[in-house]
Amino acid sequence: MGNLVGAELRKTTTTGLWWGLLIPTAVLALGWGLATGLLGQFFVDFASSGDVDEVSDFLGVTPDQWKVSLFGMARAINISTIFPMVFGAMAISSEISRRTITTTFLTAPSRMHALLAKMLVYVLWGAIYGLAIMAFVSIGVVITSDAGQLPDAGGWAMLTLVCVLSSILMTMLGVGVGALIPNVAGAVVLLLLYFLVIENVLHGVLAYLEVPAVIGFLPNGSINGLTGAVAVDLFLSSAGVVPTEIEDVLRAIAGAAGAQDWWLSGIVFLAWAGVVFAGGWAVTQSKDIT
Amino acid sequence: MHDGSGLIAVQNLTKQFGPVTAVQNLSFTVSPGSVTGFLGPNGAGKTTTLRMLLGLVKPTGGTATINGRPFHQLGQPGRVVGAVLEAQGFHPARSARNHLRVYAAAIGVPDAQADQVMGLVGLGSAADRKVGGFSLGMKQRLALATALLGDPQVLVLDEPANGLDPEGIAWLRTFLQSYARMGRTVLISSHLLAEVEQTVDQVVIISRGQTMFYGPLDQLRQSQQRRVLVQPSDINALANALRTAGVQVIEQLPDGRLAVSGVDSRQVADIALQAGVSVYGIQEETVDLERLFFQLTSGQYAGYAPAQQNPYQQQGGWA
Ligand SMILES: Nc1ncnc2c1ncn2[C@@H]1O[C@H](COP(=O)(O)OP(=O)(O)O)[C@@H](O)[C@H]1O
Ligand SMILES: [Mg+2]
Numbered sequence: 001m002g003n004l005v006g007a008e009l010r011k012t013t014t015t016g017l018w019w020g021l022l023i024p025t026a027v028l029a030l031g032w033g034l035a036t037g038l039l040g041q042f043f044v045d046f047a048s049s050g051d052v053d054e055v056s057d058f059l060g061v062t063p064d065q066w067k068v069s070l071f072g073m074a075r076a077i078n079i080s081t082i083f084p085m086v087f088g089a090m091a092i093s094s095e096i097s098r099r100t101i102t103t104t105f106l107t108a109p110s111r112m113h114a115l116l117a118k119m120l121v122y123v124l125w126g127a128i129y130g131l132a133i134m135a136f137v138s139i140g141v142v143i144t145s146d147a148g149q150l151p152d153a154g155g156w157a158m159l160t161l162v163c164v165l166s167s168i169l170m171t172m173l174g175v176g177v178g179a180l181i182p183n184v185a186g187a188v189v190l191l192l193l194y195f196l197v198i199e200n201v202l203h204g205v206l207a208y209l210e211v212p213a214v215i216g217f218l219p220n221g222s223i224n225g226l227t228g229a230v231a232v233d234l235f236l237s238s239a240g241v242v243p244t245e246i247e248d249v250l251r252a253i254a255g256a257a258g259a260q261d262w263w264l265s266g267i268v269f270l271a272w273a274g275v276v277f278a279g280g281w282a283v284t285q286s287k288d289i290t
Numbered sequence: 291m292h293d294g295s296g297l298i299a300v301q302n303l304t305k306q307f308g309p310v311t312a313v314q315n316l317s318f319t320v321s322p323g324s325v326t327g328f329l330g331p332n333g334a335g336k337t338t339t340l341r342m343l344l345g346l347v348k349p350t351g352g353t354a355t356i357n358g359r360p361f362h363q364l365g366q367p368g369r370v371v372g373a374v375l376e377a378q379g380f381h382p383a384r385s386a387r388n389h390l391r392v393y394a395a396a397i398g399v400p401d402a403q404a405d406q407v408m409g410l411v412g413l414g415s416a417a418d419r420k421v422g423g424f425s426l427g428m429k430q431r432l433a434l435a436t437a438l439l440g441d442p443q444v445l446v447l448d449e450p451a452n453g454l455d456p457e458g459i460a461w462l463r464t465f466l467q468s469y470a471r472m473g474r475t476v477l478i479s480s481h482l483l484a485e486v487e488q489t490v491d492q493v494v495i496i497s498r499g500q501t502m503f504y505g506p507l508d509q510l511r512q513s514q515q516r517r518v519l520v521q522p523s524d525i526n527a528l529a530n531a532l533r534t535a536g537v538q539v540i541e542q543l544p545d546g547r548l549a550v551s552g553v554d555s556r557q558v559a560d561i562a563l564q565a566g567v568s569v570y571g572i573q574e575e576t577v578d579l580e581r582l583f584f585q586l587t588s589g590q591y592a593g594y595a596p597a598q599q600n601p602y603q604q605q606g607g608w609a
Contacts, residue, residue: 003395003396003398004396006396010391011381011392014388014389014391015381015384016383098379098380098382099376099378099379102375102376103379104396105346106371107367107368107440109364109366109367110362286348288341288346288348289347290337290346290347
């Protein structure tokens, strides 16, 4: 197994794909980070203008102490992890398209060994992408935010944790989908459509049907919940007692409407990734490589 | 684990792709120490058979084993069997050296082995070039280098001569023979007998997914029929004299010559002399292996050759 992991790692480092996708990831993360700070500033200025004093009473702190950057950071992480997901989606589908899968299977004790080695390597890449995303989001936010709106040390640590987790999980889902749909364009387009369009429409429908809790159990809903729930928790921990209605609004702002606790959201998404990978594995296991 | 015998055994192997029967009840064995040719026209089922042997295609029926085991039970397959299946399994952006290092890691051999096999197949100078820029022949060489990484006991090659230049084919021939002489097993497929005739000792000939002949190439050679083409002054007199001498198979050709089977040219000349018939021209003709191969495998896609080019039909004695 160690041999195969080494081989899979070499596969990823001997082509330019990893940095070809890392560059747009970093740019996107930085852009969202910068925008987060600017928007947060705008919001705080607006809230401090006097007309919305009631809200600051609710929250128990003055608006300039609201850690509004948390929401933007959660959303920045959610959107940026699309890239590691695409990276993962190409792991198996590109090997099948390029027919390198033949040699891969000829040099592995079994197809399962080969797929598991690949998954391990992509978990590592997911973590690397996650750290890069966190770094660039942070740089952007720090540049454009007032110190009062930034999380404390514990908050940074917690956000880094969920960012890396989120990136790993998204990569894993990508690997599974790439095994299920052994066509690079097909797998990538399906994932992008689902995460950027289909599930957002679903969220709207579920909200309209007044069953928002279901959202937290969908793939995009749960992965957003992982980061969004942490953002809301961190925000509330620095605020006073907040009514439930306001909390729901905050969750929606964090992109985590209907979400469970962050750890439960992570488990829900892991289950999705596991189901998809099991499906991809079954397809790959029985496939005739001709 | 496997028994280390170097034996390839295919037994009652069958593969159905939907309505298409690619391989039908195929059986043969391949022993170490010799090069075995796996021959048949396009679409005969060679690639499908080799891929079943290598665990890439799941048989509908029957078994294919290497060293007494199906592929997925070999443990470290890269050290037991090396395969050249097609000159396509490369990432175009990866250099030849990096390609080999990836699979060296998978098999668990040191990186130095990658450089060694590249030198062996003559790719040393192209090691750091991207495979996307390689010619078909270079890709074939790289595929062979990949197959050799684990220093395998069994070598399986599917039409490896495709795209190779004459020099490359000559090199491959020598290489495979010396590999077999080390006591290893070499199975090489081709749709052209002539291409491998000088390389192989044994042949398995298949057509439409079924075995047509299986045995030493020499045995196939010996079964070739010879005939004598003779131009006598008097056809009927010579034909009668030959019949009296016990020669049964006599045929008159459109050009006025007699084609006599089962005797050599000297006997025909002697009989003609005794019968007082002049001989204006005499010539021995052998059916070449390629035509024999064609006859064994004809009828799948190739149309029958026109009568003049294929003057007499011979029934192969195999099924
Ligand atoms: N994946 C596949 N799906 C359907 N038919 C196939 C497939 N692979 C091969 N065949 C068919 O099986 C037969 C044997 O093909 P193949 O093994 O490639 O022959 P060869 O290598 O001797 O040219 C052909 O009729 C071919 O069309
Ligand atoms: Mg073929």
